[in-house]
Amino acid sequence: MKKLVASLMAAALVVSSLAACGNKGGADTTTAKAETTAAQKDETTAAEGEDDVLTLYVATWESSEMNQAIQKACDEVFSVKNPGIKVVVLDASYSDYGQSMISMIQAGDDLDIMQLGHDMGRNYYESGLVYDWGEIAANDADFMAGFFPGALDGWSFDDVVYGLPGLANVYGVFYNKDILDAKGIDYPSADWTWDDLFAMAEQLKDPAAGTYGIYGLPTDVFGLSQISVGNGGAKFVDRIVNPEGVTVDEEMIKAAEMINGYIADGTLPSRTYDGKDNQSNFESGQTGLLWYGQWEINSLINNCPDLNWGYAPCPAGSKGVANLYDYTGYGANAYRTAEHPEETWKLLKFLASEAYETVLKVSPVAACSYNEYAQVFFDTVEAAGHADAAEAVRVMMDSENKVACRFVAAWKDDCDKIWNTDYNNLLDNGGDFADTLTKLAEKVNAYIDAQ
Amino acid sequence: MKNEMRTGRKRREITAIVLRYVMIFVFMLPMILPVLWMLSTALKDNAGVFATPPQFIPKVFQWGNFKEAVIQSKYLQRFGNTLFIAVLCIIGSILSNFMVGYALARFKFKGRKMWFYLIISSMMIPGMTTVMPVFRFWVAVGAYGTWLPLILPAWLAGPFNTFLCKQFLSTIPRSYDEAAKIDGATYFQILSRIIMPLSKPLIAYMAVSTFQGSWNDYMNPLLYVISKQDKWTLALGIARLGSGTFGIEWNVYMAADILYFLPILVVFFIFQDYFMEGLGSMTAAGVK
Numbered sequence: 125m126k127k128l129v130a131s132l133m134a135a136a137l138v139v140s141s142l143a144a145c146g147n148k149g150g151a152d153t154t155t156a157k158a159e160t161t162a163a164q165k166d167e168t169t170a171a172e173g174e175d176d177v178l179t180l181y182v183a184t185w186e187s188s189e190m191n192q193a194i195q196k197a198c199d200e201v202f203s204v205k206n207p208g209i210k211v212v213v214l215d216a217s218y219s220d221y222g223q224s225m226i227s228m229i230q231a232g233d234d235l236d237i238m239q240l241g242h243d244m245g246r247n248y249y250e251s252g253l254v255y256d257w258g259e260i261a262a263n264d265a266d267f268m269a270g271f272f273p274g275a276l277d278g279w280s281f282d283d284v285v286y287g288l289p290g291l292a293n294v295y296g297v298f299y300n301k302d303i304l305d306a307k308g309i310d311y312p313s314a315d316w317t318w319d320d321l322f323a324m325a326e327q328l329k330d331p332a333a334g335t336y337g338i339y340g341l342p343t344d345v346f347g348l349s350q351i352s353v354g355n356g357g358a359k360f361v362d363r364i365v366n367p368e369g370v371t372v373d374e375e376m377i378k379a380a381e382m383i384n385g386y387i388a389d390g391t392l393p394s395r396t397y398d399g400k401d402n403q404s405n406f407e408s409g410q411t412g413l414l415w416y417g418q419w420e421i422n423s424l425i426n427n428c429p430d431l432n433w434g435y436a437p438c439p440a441g442s443k444g445v446a447n448l449y450d451y452t453g454y455g456a457n458a459y460r461t462a463e464h465p466e467e468t469w470k471l472l473k474f475l476a477s478e479a480y481e482t483v484l485k486v487s488p489v490a491a492c493s494y495n496e497y498a499q500v501f502f503d504t505v506e507a508a509g510h511a512d513a514a515e516a517v518r519v520m521m522d523s524e525n526k527v528a529c530r531f532v533a534a535w536k537d538d539c540d541k542i543w544n545t546d547y548n549n550l551l552d553n554g555g556d557f558a559d560t561l562t563k564l565a566e567k568v569n570a571y572i573d574a575q
Numbered sequence: 576m577k578n579e580m581r582t583g584r585k586r587r588e589i590t591a592i593v594l595r596y597v598m599i600f601v602f603m604l605p606m607i608l609p610v611l612w613m614l615s616t617a618l619k620d621n622a623g624v625f626a627t628p629p630q631f632i633p634k635v636f637q638w639g640n641f642k643e644a645v646i647q648s649k650y651l652q653r654f655g656n657t658l659f660i661a662v663l664c665i666i667g668s669i670l671s672n673f674m675v676g677y678a679l680a681r682f683k684f685k686g687r688k689m690w691f692y693l694i695i696s697s698m699m700i701p702g703m704t705t706v707m708p709v710f711r712f713w714v715a716v717g718a719y720g721t722w723l724p725l726i727l728p729a730w731l732a733g734p735f736n737t738f739l740c741k742q743f744l745s746t747i748p749r750s751y752d753e754a755a756k757i758d759g760a761t762y763f764q765i766l767s768r769i770i771m772p773l774s775k776p777l778i779a780y781m782a783v784s785t786f787q788g789s790w791n792d793y794m795n796p797l798l799y800v801i802s803k804q805d806k807w808t809l810a811l812g813i814a815r816l817g818s819g820t821f822g823i824e825w826n827v828y829m830a831a832d833i834l835y836f837l838p839i840l841v842v843f844f845i846f847q848d849y850f851m852e853g854l855g856s857m858t859a860a861g862v863k
Binding site for chain 1: 621625629714798799802
């Protein structure tokens, strides 16, 4: 007995020492490359039931309400047209979405299509996690021609297509009508200009009370780019994905000088201002102007029925509107898609287009980037009594002069570091704008060339 | 004279009590205020959440938020899942740690010190660094998508609790074991009938801390059961409520958070005497 107990305890001791360090902790595996593991047994082509129905799994970060609508669209529209394919929509948490997707792919889990941002899609493609649709998309030119101008730019480079855009994010100005009325300020119109915006913001600022004229306006170099491009300047990055260089021109320098002036006089917050409460403050009626993405429209309709608000598009420069944009969309798990690319492509196309006819009636969070179904968003928002918001989004969607809102490349973090310190200091404190910005651009271009 | 001294002493005592309570109140305030604010938000309607000036006491008490939180987070099912995992972790943790700690504290065998130091030194390895190999291990053995990776490690003894048990058991006189042995008790009987009853504070401490660790565990369910919604724990369900891309229902989210941390509070209040005693006993065992 003594020996038995001792053996048991010794065994427990051995195992405990082996397992000791694995109990706690977290991991950032976002850069981990997927490898084919022993357990990555392929269930992808597993036919379910006797009818050989293929089940495809879709993961999104959307709300349960929206996921139910996507599931409904798949069941009632897609699977009816494609009786051999069943779709299961999985809920995943937005805050740790990337972590969840990588775990699922690495574990060989049931995951065929996943919602992605375009920069996330590019990173996943570089890691071999998502399927390249280049060839198939080239053979489906009619479908691909249906997207809004610029929508595909974030999902492809060279001949690679690593996913399809789904919803378009555009950025404009929310305004509190009561605050504007109290100051005797006219509401912004769909064709307003940057001069109009800053004139309005100057009337709303109150430096003594620590109140800025507008909150959330992007004053990083990409934010500046929408002002300079609107005034006829060159785009800061030559293309949205894997840019080959950056450009600082006269208009960009002028825009930087102008923003520096508005930061100095208290119209705009400084570059180091923490804007995490901007949205809450607007929703609670404390802010006159808020620069924010169109998805806030849905939140305001649902959560702030008593707030008297409106939405205006990105203002125009002397040469028209040049607005920031990005797209969420869908990519396909490279490991599973190779087994049934045709079926997955069909579903991918459906999710990026027709599905939104059902989904956006429930959750009007953004316009669909596929032209044919974008109207659903505008109709739903108009039906909720916000025709101005629908019009603002339409103006920005139709704009042919869209500009990138961040670097999308493997060297993003390094170039951000090269750029940000001197740039923030310049915008907050002033200096030789032409010299500093030109030198920064040279440094970034040299870094990109060296890659 | 005597009366004056007595009155003076009483006054000092009252002052000391008042001061003590004022200090407790001052330190308590920053801790209790966020909880009260959560409760207040949980009871507000949508307009009240962002009302200006902020309403500490809601104008409209929307008790339905709690019902909505239960429905949206699938609370009952996930409460059951989480409780099942936590209870198994508690049992496994106490049994395995006691066995390992008892062996290290009482048996003399070759390499005892080496094993002890090996276990202790494993605490130096950052948990982050082991997540990937451990994840691959569970995938390789086919346990991905099950609760095994959440429960089994607790049955394999952890370094800190093993250390705690070993140190605590070393303070219990060996004469107890010897007396039991003379009476014919086996090692298992000595452990279960003599040592464990004497270690109630330690057991309570391990039970509460293991329960808390398991209840609050977010990373492991996220890694292993994210795609199996019927296996989600409360941590995943509640986190999803608070991670909406296009707006969060703060009142429902706060109601769900309250329902989430309530069980930990209840367990702590039930076992707080033992828990505090357990913490105190660590000092005696030279742990703290």
